Amino acid sequence: MTSNLEIALSKLFAAEGRKLLFHHIDSDGICSAALILKFFHSFTFRGREGPVLDKKTMKYIESKKPNVVAWIDIPIDQEWKKLLALKEKLPETKFVIIDHHIITANMNYYGMIHINPRLRKRDAYIPTSYVVYKILEKMKCDVKPYKWIACAGIIGDYGKCMMEREIMKHGKRVSDLITSAIVLKSVKGSEKALKLLLRSETPYDFSTSELEKWHKIFVKEKNRIIADFETKKEIYGDFIFYEIKSRMNLTSTISSVISERYPRNVIIIRKKSGDFWKISLRCQSGKLNVGEIARKASEGIGSGGGHEKSSGAVVNDWETFKKRVLLFGS
The missing domain is CATH 3.90.1640.30 (inorganic pyrophosphatase (n-terminal core))
Known part of the structure; x- marks a missing residue:
């Protein structure tokens, strides 16, 4: 009806x-x-x-x-x-x-x-x-x-x-x-x-041939970054941080893939974009609401929000954002 x-x-x-x-x-x-x-x-x-x-x-x-x-x-x-x-x-x-x-x-x-x-x-x-x-x-x-x-x-x-x-x-x-x-x-x-x-x-x-070509390039770069993550990730208790260094906009994709491998952790992936940091947060267990964390940690330095298990933020001060995130966790 x-x-x-x-x-x-x-x-x-x-x-x-x-x-x-x-x-x-x-x-x-x-x-x-x-x-x-x-x-x-x-x-x-x-x-x-x-x-x-x-x-x-x-x-x-x-x-x-x-x-x-x-x-x-x-x-x-x-x-x-x-x-x-x-x-x-x-x-x-x-x-x-x-x-x-x-x-x-x-x-x-x-x-x-x-x-x-x-x-x-x-x-x-x-x-x-x-x-x-x-x-x-x-x-x-x-x-x-x-x-x-x-x-x-x-x-x-x-x-x-x-x-x-x-x-x-x-x-x-x-x-x-x-x-x-x-x-x-x-x-x-x-x-x-x-x-x-x-x-x-x-x-x-x-x-299209262009889309298929882009997909092959994407998969290759995604696999490279996932391998790099395992050697360069930063662990603070339940939080795992990692900085992507790539020309591609992969924060969301990588955070989702990594969160499936580490479902009990809070995954926070960042990438520098001009004067700002693009950040993706994931927590598959749902024990912490990353939507609320993204929103509150970005107040005054950018914007953020999303879902309980998946969120994002754009901020101009990474260190402040990181400190706030760790405070929420404690």
Whole structure:
């Protein structure tokens, strides 16, 4: 049965006027965006590395005066004060958030549409790709042929994909190719992956010689870094730190792989990027909430957050971040 929420979303997404869609540049964010864009073609879309609502983005949105702004797989509620300031400047704009990260603020209370499984169950872990798939299904969109896209997003975000074996096999391959594009080419890679998804009607369509080449390069570099980790990791009790030195954006991938090898430890992988440090945190056991650690340890020096077992941060002061993390652990 289609609820009032799905009816309202369908009308917003299908209505005429300027519409903006911001999505996270990981497999889940890209696949979630692709599912929406398969049925609602008039969005202008952009990838985002995280929820930071900077001045440049604020000005861009204000200049476009959109009818709708959608944030997909981005915990933009972390920036709720800036979001409310934006809403005040654009009173006619409708704001939509479809996400699954730890909630900072329920934006439904401020006249926005905020969809997140954690609003019903605090510790729910349901990737945004699945959330979007079910929303489109309730909207009566013919989304079943794109189940493989939803599966790729779910697998890429380490969610439980309870689909047919053949769909899961295709989903894993697509997810791996998307990850390779992001790791090697960052935002531009995510754009290529998303545009290819939009052109693909079946998982067999999602392949190019360039993507396959990127995947081989990615696998080789990933294996090199994992070997290097074993000789250069820093251990402080339950915490294991490691600095990646690579041209590729591998912090998230490496932290996930290492955390599977060391499930009882808190894994913290960092990489220097200009004046900032990109950091990924993992704790498969769940004994420490790394989402909360990332958020609190980055206060005043950057931004951070995510899930209980998986999170990330961008900071300008690594030593302060590290000291705070160890204090939380003690």
